[in-house]
Amino acid sequence: VGAEIGNYLSEHAAEVSSFNVVKGFLNLVVNNSVWLSVFNDVAEDKSYGISEPDSSFVDAPVLVEYSSPNTNKPLHLGHVRNNLLGYAVAEILKATGNHVKKVNLVNDRGIHICKSMLAWKKYGNGETPESSGMKGDHLVGKYYVEFDKINKEEVASLVTNGNSEEDAKKKAPVMLEAQEMLRKWEANDPETVALWQKMNTWVYAGFDTTYKMMGVDFDKMYYESQTYILGKEIVQEGLDKGVFFKKDDGSVWVDLTDEGLDQKLLLRSDGTSVYITQDLGTSRLRYQETHFSRLIYVVGNEQDYHFKVLKLALKKLGYDWWNDLHHLSYAMVDLPSGKMKSREGTVVDADELMEEMISEAKRITKELGKLDDLASDEAEQLYKTIGLGALKYYILKVDPEKRMMFNPEESIDFNGHSGPFIQSAYVRCRSVMRKGDSVTSLKNYKDFDPSFYNALENKERDLLKNVLRYPEVLDEAAERFSPAVIANYVYELAKAYNGFYHEHAVVDAENVEASLFRLKLTEQTARVLKMALALLGINVPERM
RNA sequence: GCACCCGUAGUUCAAUGGAUAGAAUGACAGAUUCCGAUUCUGUUGGUUGUGGGUUCGAGUCCCGCCGGGUGCACCA
Numbered sequence: 099v100g101a102e103i104g105n106y107l108s109e110h111a112a113e114v115s116s117f118n119v120v121k122g123f124l125n126l127v128v129n130n131s132v133w134l135s136v137f138n139d140v141a142e143d144k145s146y147g148i149s150e151p152d153s154s155f156v157d158a159p160v161l162v163e164y165s166s167p168n169t170n171k172p173l174h175l176g177h178v179r180n181n182l183l184g185y186a187v188a189e190i191l192k193a194t195g196n197h198v199k200k201v202n203l204v205n206d207r208g209i210h211i212c213k214s215m216l217a218w219k220k221y222g223n224g225e226t227p228e229s230s231g232m233k234g235d236h237l238v239g240k241y242y243v244e245f246d247k248i249n250k251e252e253v254a255s256l257v258t259n260g261n262s263e264e265d266a267k268k269k270a271p272v273m274l275e276a277q278e279m280l281r282k283w284e285a286n287d288p289e290t291v292a293l294w295q296k297m298n299t300w301v302y303a304g305f306d307t308t309y310k311m312m313g314v315d316f317d318k319m320y321y322e323s324q325t326y327i328l329g330k331e332i333v334q335e336g337l338d339k340g341v342f343f344k345k346d347d348g349s350v351w352v353d354l355t356d357e358g359l360d361q362k363l364l365l366r367s368d369g370t371s372v373y374i375t376q377d378l379g380t381s382r383l384r385y386q387e388t389h390f391s392r393l394i395y396v397v398g399n400e401q402d403y404h405f406k407v408l409k410l411a412l413k414k415l416g417y418d419w420w421n422d423l424h425h426l427s428y429a430m431v432d433l434p435s436g437k438m439k440s441r442e443g444t445v446v447d448a449d450e451l452m453e454e455m456i457s458e459a460k461r462i463t464k465e466l467g468k469l470d471d472l473a474s475d476e477a478e479q480l481y482k483t484i485g486l487g488a489l490k491y492y493i494l495k496v497d498p499e500k501r502m503m504f505n506p507e508e509s510i511d512f513n514g515h516s517g518p519f520i521q522s523a524y525v526r527c528r529s530v531m532r533k534g535d536s537v538t539s540l541k542n543y544k545d546f547d548p549s550f551y552n553a554l555e556n557k558e559r560d561l562l563k564n565v566l567r568y569p570e571v572l573d574e575a576a577e578r579f580s581p582a583v584i585a586n587y588v589y590e591l592a593k594a595y596n597g598f599y600h601e602h603a604v605v606d607a608e609n610v611e612a613s614l615f616r617l618k619l620t621e622q623t624a625r626v627l628k629m630a631l632a633l634l635g636i637n638v639p640e641r642m
Numbered sequence: 643g644c645a646c647c648c649g650u651a652g653u654u655c656a657a658u659g660g661a662u663a664g665a666a667u668g669a670c671a672g673a674u675u676c677c678g679a680u681u682c683u684g685u686u687g688g689u690u691g692u693g694g695g696u697u698c699g700a701g702u703c704c705c706g707c708c709g710g711g712u713g714c715a716c717c718a
Contacts, residue, residue: 168718208718322718349716359645366716373718400712402646429647430711466680484680496655499647501711503654513680515655515666522680533677574658586656589665600674600682620677642680 158389159197162188164396165314166203169301170210171239173308175431175446175504176398179493182635183428184396185314186494186581189633194576199388202316203380206298207323212279214238215293216272217245227300233307233449234300248272311452313486313635320380326371328379332415333365341414352411362407377408385419392422394579399427399499426579428498434505446506452486455510459485462512469641480639484518487636491517494634495585515589517636520627523592524638526599527624533605534617557594557601561619564594568626572633581634588630595623 164184167173173181184200192198218225218241227234249272256266267273282290309315333350336342342352342364350365364375371379384390395405405425412420433446460481463469469477492510496502512518554562567587575583604620607613628638 205718210718326718347716360714363716368716370716372716376718398712399647401718403713404718406646427647432711462680468678492654500655501648505654511654511666513667516680518680519666522678526678526681530677578658582656586665589656593665596681597683599677603677605677641678 158391159199160188160191160392160394161199161201161384161388161390162191162394162396163201163203164188165309165316166205166397167305168205168208168210169235169238169298170214170242172233172235172304173448175448175451178312178448178451178489179428179431179502180396180398181309181312181314182490182493183426183498183581186584186634187394187396187426187579189635190572190575190579190581190584193572193629193633196391196576199317200315201318201320201384203320203322203325205322207283207294207326209276209280210242211294211297212276212283213245214242215290215297216276216279217241217248218297219293227303233304234302235304235308236449238297238301238304245272245276308448311486312448313637322376325380325383326376328383329371329375329377330365330369330379332378332382333375336364336411336415339415341416352407352414354407354410357410359403359407359410362411364411374404374408374411377404378411381408381412381423382417385417390419390422392424394424394426396426396428399429401425402427424579426498429501431493431502431504434503446504451506452489454506455489456481456485458510459488459512459518463642472641480642483637483639484512484521484642487517487521487631487638488512489517490634490636491520491585494581495589497582498580518642520588520592520631521636521638522642523595524624524627524631525640525642527595527620527627528640530599530604530620531617531624534613534620537605555602557598558616558619561591561594561598561623564591565619565622565626568630572630575633584630584633588627588634591623591627591630595620595627 162184164187165177165181167177188198188200218238221244222241225237227237230237232240249270252270252272253263253266256269257263261269279290283294333342336352337344337350342350344350345367347367348369349363349367351361351363353361355361362374363372364378365371381393384393397405402425405423405427409420409423412423460477463477463481463484469480472480488510492504493502495515510516564587568591571583571587575581598616598619602612602616604616605613607616631638
């Protein structure tokens with residue numbers, strides 16, 4: 099039966115690009131070429147499209163919202179986890195046939211931006227990214243820190259002059275000025291808005307560089323300055339329907355005590371919106387825009403409660419899509435010194451982190467000295483591939499909902515259970531394939547009939563099993579929204595290949611059939627490794 | 643105080659309720675001298691925080707306790 103399927107698919111290879119299980123045989127059909135299994139354990143028939151999305155999903159996309167930075171400071175390690183997760187989840191859902199849109203909701207307004215603006219205005223002397231050579235987001239971040247320093251000094255001196263700590267915080271002159279600035283911004287004061295636009299432009303240029311280096315992208319950007327007014331009609335709608343209620347002071351609330359939660363404010367007494375008002379508004383806007391089948395928020399687990407409230411409020415309003423919202427909640431990253439706190443300067447900056455990983459890759463590669471003939475631009479590209487591969491793998495292999503320990507001192511693994519280990523297995527495959535290509539007697543395997551190979555040896559069987567598991571693993575990763583499932587699988591596969599490679603000669607096998615079989619197996623291993631790593635945003639080099 | 647999340651080898655992490663809880667790292671011993679040694683094989687290391695319960699079967703589900711974290715703003 100295996101041979102029959104194989105012959106059929108061989109003739110139709112150009113059209114096929116999917117995985118499927120037929121009559122208990124699992125077939126791996128990728129990139130217009132065919133490999134078929136000779137055994138498997140899967141009983142039920144199933145197809146896995148990986149090229150064309152199912153047309154029924156096109157009008158009901160899955161939206162994945164991630165990154166969501168504030169524009170007052172650069173991205174740090176926590177954002178890195180967020181971005182890598184969001185990107186990988188989006189790619190995994192794409193690979194399982196969903197139509198996916200990646201979106202970013204940038205927090206470009208509020209008191210924190212005003213703090214940076216104020217400090218820059220007072221002490222910046224017109225400094226720009228061009229004049230200082232600083233990345234825009236770092237420059238703006240510098241003035242945010244500056245503000246904080248001055249604010250602290252002022253509070254301290256107020257306290258020594260007999261004010262209570264609480265009063266001092268309210269009375270500090272710079273803080274009052276920042277609040278005044280926010281009011282001006284909201285009143286559309288031209289000068290303030292111009293400064294706000296100028297500094298945000300700097301920040302976006304900086305973010306773009308970071309995103310590009312990280313390898314993440316977005317199909318659509320939303321900005322809070324445009325969305326923060328949304329949601330007020332929804333609140334009114336809730337009042338009309340009698341599911342929200344108004345207190346005497348005019349503030350609007352939702353009562354979720356019947357769901358085991360509390361009462362939650364939805365609109366301030368002065369009629370202005372709060373965080374959740376906006377999220378109510380944007381979620382409905384997005385539903386109207388896209389009729390999404392799912393809306394996935396990649397947001398830290400400190401907001402678990404917020405998203406519970408959001409969903410239940412929408413449920414009370416009678417929107418039947420309330421349960422299509424999903425909060426992909428991830429835990430924070432710990433440093434050996436404890437928690438990351440931006441005020442205490444214990445954050446790990448994303449740009450610096452990536453640079454360090456790349457130079458570490460460079461150091462190790464040079465030490466091994468295998469690639470001294472590589473052109474320098476190719477070499478730089480390679481260091482980037484390895485360094486970022488190590489970083490991304492290190493972060494993504496951990497289950498999102500678990501806290502993870504990040505030790506910058508000991509740095510990240512380049513050996514063992516690591517990105518470069520897997521990359522090097524791929525490179526080894528490619529090396530073997532090149533060798534196979536150079537042997538003319540092996541080049542033409544059109545007539546190759548794999549059915550002869552019924553007696554697999556242990557390491558071959560082990561490798562084959564791992565290769566064929568890929569579709570199931572992909573399914574599981576998509577179901578659980580967990581890139582870690584892919585990451586751990588791809589490691590098993592790389593290990594299986596190394597074991598196989600060590601045990602069996604491929605190009606110089608006992609006979610031509612064995613060589614052909616093992617070459618095919620090598621080729622498919624390389625393909626799956628490359629595809630699976632791509633879902634994690636990890637590239638593979640041809641040499642390393 | 644109330645709510646939610648997490649506790650697995652020394653360390654960093656795995657394990658759709660299912661076989662003897664697995665890797666990596668560290669230490670030690672060995673193999674391959676090659677189609678790529680960032681390799682492979684072995685030894686070492688566990689009362690899965692703890693006490694009960696459900697189940698034919700629990701690291702996984704339920705309850706209590708201990709430890710760590712987060713949330714409970716007319717901030718976002």
